[in-house]
Amino acid sequence: MAPFALEGINVLDFTWVAVGPITTKYLADNGANVIKIESATHIDVLRAAPPYADGKFGVNRSQFFADYNTSKRSITLNLGHPKARELAMRLVPWADIVVENFTPKVMRGWQMDYEQLRRVKPDLIMLSSCLQGQTGPQAMMPGFGQLMAALSGFYYISGYDPLDDPAPPYGAYTDYITPRLAAAVLVAALDYRRRTGRGQYIDVSQFEASLHFLAPALIDYFATGRVLQPQGNRSERYAPHGAYQCRDEGGAERWISIAVANDAQWQGLLDVLGNPACDERFATMLGRLQNSQVLDTFLSAHVRERDAWDLTSRLQEKGVAAYPVQSCLDLHQDENLESFGFWHWLEHPEMGPAPYMGLQHKLSATPGQLRSPAPLLGQHTDEILQQMLGLDDEQIAQLRKDGVLI
Amino acid sequence: MTCELLKGLRMLDLTDDKGAICGKIFADMGAEVIKVEPPPGCSTRRIAPFLDDQPGPDTSLYFLAYQAGKKSITLNLECADGRRLLTELARKSDFVVQSYPVGYLDSLDLGFDSLIKTNPRLIYTSIMPFGDSGPGKHYAAADITVWAAGGNMYLMGEEGRPPLQISAPQAGLHAGAEAAAGSLIAHYPRQSSGQGQHVVVDMQACVVWTLMNAQAFPILHGGSMKRSGVFSGALRLRRKMVFRCADGHISTLLTGGAAAASLKAMVDWMAEKGFAADWMKRQKWSVWAPGVISPASDQEIEQVHDLEDRVQQFLLTMTKREIYAEGLKRRILLSPVNTVAEIADDEQLKARGFFRPVRHDLGGGRTLTMPGPFAVLSATPLAAPQPAPKLGQHNAEIYGGLLGLSASDLSRLRAIDAI
Numbered sequence: 001m002a003p004f005a006l007e008g009i010n011v012l013d014f015t016w017v018a019v020g021p022i023t024t025k026y027l028a029d030n031g032a033n034v035i036k037i038e039s040a041t042h043i044d045v046l047r048a049a050p051p052y053a054d055g056k057f058g059v060n061r062s063q064f065f066a067d068y069n070t071s072k073r074s075i076t077l078n079l080g081h082p083k084a085r086e087l088a089m090r091l092v093p094w095a096d097i098v099v100e101n102f103t104p105k106v107m108r109g110w111q112m113d114y115e116q117l118r119r120v121k122p123d124l125i126m127l128s129s130c131l132q133g134q135t136g137p138q139a140m141m142p143g144f145g146q147l148m149a150a151l152s153g154f155y156y157i158s159g160y161d162p163l164d165d166p167a168p169p170y171g172a173y174t175d176y177i178t179p180r181l182a183a184a185v186l187v188a189a190l191d192y193r194r195r196t197g198r199g200q201y202i203d204v205s206q207f208e209a210s211l212h213f214l215a216p217a218l219i220d221y222f223a224t225g226r227v228l229q230p231q232g233n234r235s236e237r238y239a240p241h242g243a244y245q246c247r248d249e250g251g252a253e254r255w256i257s258i259a260v261a262n263d264a265q266w267q268g269l270l271d272v273l274g275n276p277a278c279d280e281r282f283a284t285m286l287g288r289l290q291n292s293q294v295l296d297t298f299l300s301a302h303v304r305e306r307d308a309w310d311l312t313s314r315l316q317e318k319g320v321a322a323y324p325v326q327s328c329l330d331l332h333q334d335e336n337l338e339s340f341g342f343w344h345w346l347e348h349p350e351m352g353p354a355p356y357m358g359l360q361h362k363l364s365a366t367p368g369q370l371r372s373p374a375p376l377l378g379q380h381t382d383e384i385l386q387q388m389l390g391l392d393d394e395q396i397a398q399l400r401k402d403g404v405l406i
Numbered sequence: 407m408t409c410e411l412l413k414g415l416r417m418l419d420l421t422d423d424k425g426a427i428c429g430k431i432f433a434d435m436g437a438e439v440i441k442v443e444p445p446p447g448c449s450t451r452r453i454a455p456f457l458d459d460q461p462g463p464d465t466s467l468y469f470l471a472y473q474a475g476k477k478s479i480t481l482n483l484e485c486a487d488g489r490r491l492l493t494e495l496a497r498k499s500d501f502v503v504q505s506y507p508v509g510y511l512d513s514l515d516l517g518f519d520s521l522i523k524t525n526p527r528l529i530y531t532s533i534m535p536f537g538d539s540g541p542g543k544h545y546a547a548a549d550i551t552v553w554a555a556g557g558n559m560y561l562m563g564e565e566g567r568p569p570l571q572i573s574a575p576q577a578g579l580h581a582g583a584e585a586a587a588g589s590l591i592a593h594y595p596r597q598s599s600g601q602g603q604h605v606v607v608d609m610q611a612c613v614v615w616t617l618m619n620a621q622a623f624p625i626l627h628g629g630s631m632k633r634s635g636v637f638s639g640a641l642r643l644r645r646k647m648v649f650r651c652a653d654g655h656i657s658t659l660l661t662g663g664a665a666a667a668s669l670k671a672m673v674d675w676m677a678e679k680g681f682a683a684d685w686m687k688r689q690k691w692s693v694w695a696p697g698v699i700s701p702a703s704d705q706e707i708e709q710v711h712d713l714e715d716r717v718q719q720f721l722l723t724m725t726k727r728e729i730y731a732e733g734l735k736r737r738i739l740l741s742p743v744n745t746v747a748e749i750a751d752d753e754q755l756k757a758r759g760f761f762r763p764v765r766h767d768l769g770g771g772r773t774l775t776m777p778g779p780f781a782v783l784s785a786t787p788l789a790a791p792q793p794a795p796k797l798g799q800h801n802a803e804i805y806g807g808l809l810g811l812s813a814s815d816l817s818r819l820r821a822i823d824a825i
Binding site for chain 2: 003005006007018026030043045046048049050051052053054055057063064067114132133134135136137138139141142143144146147148149150151152153154155156157158159160165166167168169170171172173175176177180181182183184185187188189190191192194198199200201202203204205207208209211212213214215216217218219220221222223224225227228229230231232233235236237238241242243244245255256257258259261265316319320321322323324325326327328329330331332334335336337338339340342354355357358359360361362363364365366368
């Protein structure tokens, strides 16, 4: 079996919710030893967020949690208790990387901020990722990605028209931007440490990281004062460009996405539609861009009775970008995701076989893998205390009695 | 000032809008990123909108943002000399990242299998809209069609109106950032094993990874979530995520349970201003979490609607700025629905010096303000933002300096349209 890319890297993971756990998942699925420190006194809120196996709640039954915590081990330490903090500190010298995503006062309050941790592990790499960064007047803002997606502009520019309510992206959108950048910079920091022996502290503001996905609009505003508005599916590059309703399927509506970049593709689209008579303004790219609304009405009328999947194949044969608008159920049946090996059914001790999202990239020589399903809450507490800290059963029982291991 | 993090490493960037941000991230971390452009220029130079609405090879806002900090060379891959030059460059590089149609570079003997032979240490990353083996591997793709294929579009928009994309296309940015992470994960073992490898990024899968908790609902609970405007939710409850205020919109999380302290603070604030109902003043919010662990009851649904209505009336009395300032003080989970203008004026970003002026050689000199580093590193600060290159700006430096070609070699290559 091929080795994993990050085999032998040790990670102490204090993270919860989404940004932190997804970041450490990149490391865990690539072979790093990731110990997730959690507590029933302050549960990772995703353990109590749906969907749940069989639709039934339980702290070990959330697929929301499971998706972000594969290949990790879980120890429960009640860090409000000084003995728990002492145990955590004893694990720090083992760690190459520490990651946390609390509001900045939490690790400081436990005397477990970077300055404290580097005393016992001088070349430690530590990454903190809170909403707005470790410094500045808003550093202590609590919250989830939904708020960040609004704060960083994504909600405003999602919708049909500036005068309507926004139609924001589903959920905590920016939580899915930051981890890609955080994982990249962590691995780069590991490489730097190997070359120089130097660890460091990395402050990732989710606000700042997310704004890179809006950079053109920000540069534009600073330069010209233009404020990017929600514009439905209108594009300045493609016309037609949007989602168009096709024939219903099994009593449910079905839409197709289509984007036409040039005249040849437009002719291909017309061929597929049987070359219906159309507005002469549609003959040029500029005409189509300038009359996109009329164009949308035209196209909508001509695809309404078509089958979206058949239409996709026919358009693709002509080189026109098109794909059905897929629901989550469709994703589980999508042949391209299937062929990439995206979905994984992992056997979880409490959930049974559960559907996990897989990796988004494949490495040919050292492929990552969902090495194990998400851990049960505290599943590896005893194992970690025994093997790594040399505690015996009696000591562990006492700690448990003292409320240290909950 | 360059960054020490990836200093000394070189990347050849052959991407379009499916991956441009990958090389940008590498440049931020100190790698030398060479954008290899066909002689007419990379297609991202033609992406509207343009600075001052003046189309030109150097004024695409997309290009200015995501090719920043890179070097540019021109190279015609369709001729033998061009292919030889790229092979030479790959021999001297640590990374190649490309997003050409699947199989195109292979057909020119510039695919992974060819280049790994000339440079066994090479990390070669390919960004593909629908992977490398499925029935759609040759599908034409635009950002919006991958957004649709990956399931995000289905969840955005209002019932009765079309599904939506974000009005700044995102799928290619996710794929590009994923390519940066994947390339570095592959890089780490290479530095000791000497073994290069192929990294294939699946852009559709990258979009699936933006769906938060939605993917497994149809399997575990039955039924896919649907687009529902400003509402979101499951387990019988549609929760309102966005409210109007005097001058725009506010997003807030009106959930109890784990977020009880925030909801209590919101209700206390409303009570001070006479907007809270009696039941709200009495409610113990830590045990109130409809639709979180089990389907909401009829009574809970009624409570949510009453709460949402009253919060709406309350927020209409204030501006975004007033609500955000007070929300921060009271530690309420809320934020303004910001425009880019409001982001540009944000106190926190100003205090951290996030936006940076960058001198550009445009129309006699122009300073553009750009987003600063995506992270703050104590030992190896990321590079400050840099201008994007002019087409072929670094031909002499790269072909002359790196490959050691003479001036006459260069003019010969130019004459046969190789560069």
